[in-house]
Amino acid sequence: MAKESTTIDVGEPSTVTKSTSHEKKKGFVAAAARGGYKRGLSIFDFLLRLAAIGITIGASSVMFTAEETLPFFTQFLQFQAGYDDFPTFQFFVIAIAIVASYLVLSLPFSIVTIVRPLAVVPRLILLISDTVVLTLTTSAAAAAASIVYLAHNGNTNTNWLPICQQFGDFCQTASTAVVAASISVVFFVLLIVISAIGLKRH
Amino acid sequence: MAKESTTIDVGEPSTVTKSTSHEKKKGFVAAAARGGYKRGLSIFDFLLRLAAIGITIGASSVMFTAEETLPFFTQFLQFQAGYDDFPTFQFFVIAIAIVASYLVLSLPFSIVTIVRPLAVVPRLILLISDTVVLTLTTSAAAAAASIVYLAHNGNTNTNWLPICQQFGDFCQTASTAVVAASISVVFFVLLIVISAIGLKRH
Numbered sequence: 001m002a003k004e005s006t007t008i009d010v011g012e013p014s015t016v017t018k019s020t021s022h023e024k025k026k027g028f029v030a031a032a033a034r035g036g037y038k039r040g041l042s043i044f045d046f047l048l049r050l051a052a053i054g055i056t057i058g059a060s061s062v063m064f065t066a067e068e069t070l071p072f073f074t075q076f077l078q079f080q081a082g083y084d085d086f087p088t089f090q091f092f093v094i095a096i097a098i099v100a101s102y103l104v105l106s107l108p109f110s111i112v113t114i115v116r117p118l119a120v121v122p123r124l125i126l127l128i129s130d131t132v133v134l135t136l137t138t139s140a141a142a143a144a145a146s147i148v149y150l151a152h153n154g155n156t157n158t159n160w161l162p163i164c165q166q167f168g169d170f171c172q173t174a175s176t177a178v179v180a181a182s183i184s185v186v187f188f189v190l191l192i193v194i195s196a197i198g199l200k201r202h
Numbered sequence: 203m204a205k206e207s208t209t210i211d212v213g214e215p216s217t218v219t220k221s222t223s224h225e226k227k228k229g230f231v232a233a234a235a236r237g238g239y240k241r242g243l244s245i246f247d248f249l250l251r252l253a254a255i256g257i258t259i260g261a262s263s264v265m266f267t268a269e270e271t272l273p274f275f276t277q278f279l280q281f282q283a284g285y286d287d288f289p290t291f292q293f294f295v296i297a298i299a300i301v302a303s304y305l306v307l308s309l310p311f312s313i314v315t316i317v318r319p320l321a322v323v324p325r326l327i328l329l330i331s332d333t334v335v336l337t338l339t340t341s342a343a344a345a346a347a348s349i350v351y352l353a354h355n356g357n358t359n360t361n362w363l364p365i366c367q368q369f370g371d372f373c374q375t376a377s378t379a380v381v382a383a384s385i386s387v388v389f390f391v392l393l394i395v396i397s398a399i400g401l402k403r404h
Contacts, residue, residue, distance in 0.1 A: 085359035088348045120402050127398045131333070131391050138337045139344035146290045146345035147352075151360075157287035158353075160362040189333050192394070196329045199401045200322045 038117035038198050045126075045194045046110045049103055052187040056100040056137075059180035063144070064093050066173035070166060081167040088147045089174065095140035096181055102133050113198065120199065127195035134188040141181035148174050240319035240400050247328075247396045248312045251305055254389040258302040258339075261382035265346070266295050268375035272368060283369040290349045291376065297342035298383055304335050315400065322401065329397035336390040343383035350376050 063083050070079035083089040106129065112122045151171050154162035164171035265285050272281035285291040308331065314324045353373050356364035366373035 081359070086357065087351065087355075124398060124402060128395055131336070131394050134333070134337065135340045135387055135391065138340040139347075142341035142344035143348035145341075146348050149289065150349075150352075150362075153289075155288065157283070158362075158365050160352075160360075163360050185337055189337065192333050193330055196326060196398060196401060199398060199403075200326060201401075201403045 035117045039114060041194050041198045042110065042113040042117055045191060045198075046107070046114060048187055048191055048194070049107060049110055052184050052191070053100055053103045055180050055184045055187070056096050056103060059177045059184065060093050060096040060100060062173060062180065063089055063096070063177035066170055066177065068167045068170035079166070081163065081170045083174070086147055088143045092140045092144040092177070092181070095136050096177075096184075099133055099137050099140075099184070102129070106130075117198075123195050123198045127192055127199065130188055130191050130195065134185065134192065137181060137188060138185050141178055141185060144174065144181070145178045148178055237319045241316060243396050243400045244312065244315040244319055247393060247400075248309070248316060250389055250393055250396070251309060251312055254386050254393070255302055255305045257382050257386045257389070258298050258305060261379045261386065262295050262298040262302060264375060264382065265291055265298070265379035268372055268379065270369045270372035281368070283365065283372045285376070288349055290345045294342045294346040294379070294383070297338050298379075298386075301335055301339050301342075301386070304331070308332075319400075325397050325400050329394055329401065332390055332393050332397065336387065336394065339383060339390060340387050343380055343387055346376065346383070347380045350380055 066089075067082040068080070083093060106126060109122045109126050113119060113126070116122075148171065150160060150162075151167075151174070152162055152164045154160050268291075269284040270282070285295060308328060311324045311328050315321060315328070318324075350373065352362060352364075353369075353376070354364055354366045356362050
């Protein structure tokens with residue numbers, strides 16, 4: 001009986017030591033795995049930013065170059081529509097260009113989160129600035145969308161006539177730019193979700 | 203020498219035990235402090251949501267009741283402007299009403315973060331859904347803002363005449379609703395920032 005208990009006593013510390021070293025190893029592995037999956041998130045974040053840069057530059061320049069001149073004109077007047085005829089479209093071009101520049105400037109922070117996947121501050125900075133820029137992108141897209149809708153459908157109550165019958169190509173181009181900006185809004189929502197998941201503890 | 207080392211040997215474990223208990227206590231205090239400051243964040247989150255509910259309900263109902271009938275009329279026609287004459291304003295009323303209902307439904311989650319300030323899942327759910335609803339709020343506000351701008355200034359290029367000279371009160375009411383919705387956008391950005399700070403590890 002006494003011998004048994006001694007054997008147990010001798011055996012216990014060794015198993016304890018084993019299990020602690022095991023736990024430690026497990027902890028290291030868990031930390032590495034967490035770092036790895038957060039690094040994966042950061043790489044996805046970086047790629048999304050690159051795609052968003054392409055889309056926003058595209059949206060801004062498509063709207064900027066939207067122009068149509070009708071093939072008939074009077075002596076004093078040529079019928080022409082451009083983005084600068086609509087204050088909302090001007091706002092769209094400027095706002096989306098600002099968003100594209102912001103995205104380029106945010107790339108270094110995204111790289112920092114790839115190099116140090118467990119760092120908190122760069123992710124928090126990215127999340128907050130992404131949220132602010134998301135509102136800018138959404139407002140530009142929505143404002144332009146409401147004007148595009150008006151240009152297509154007009155409003156009989158206020159006697160605002162649709163212009164897309166005359167300026168079909170211009171409307172088409174403006175709609176394309178609005179769709180591109182809306183896609184970049186989805187990208188921003190994804191970027192914010194990625195930053196949030198990267199920030200959480202477990 | 204041997205005795206000294208023994209004394210040190212004996213003394214060491216006791217100081218180690220002391221320091222660990224001290225560390226533990228410190229750890230508890232730190233956790234409590236962290237819990238306390240996160241609880242403070244959650245309470246602020248809850249109050250912001252209450253304020254946002256008030257503002258969104260106000261914005262939606264103000265736009266819903268915006269109507270003006272001019273004091274002159276012909277035999278067949280009465281000059282009247284209401285929110286339902288503008289598809290964008292209809293979208294505004296519906297979207298902001300949805301946002302207000304979402305905010306009411308999000309209150310229980312906010313209460314959970316007050317009761318369990320270190321819980322991760324409810325904060326993550328709030329952050330993601332807040333981000334999605336932020337885009338809805340911003341798009342409704344921006345689309346309505348661009349129509350209000352058009353109603354005030356018109357657009358000579360497309361021959362869309364301003365209607366605010368005739369329907370001044372209606373324009374005033376619609377502008378108020380847009381401003382209220384814009385304030386709620388700021389509230390949503392704050393809510394997202396609070397959730398992000400609550401999510402981070404340190």
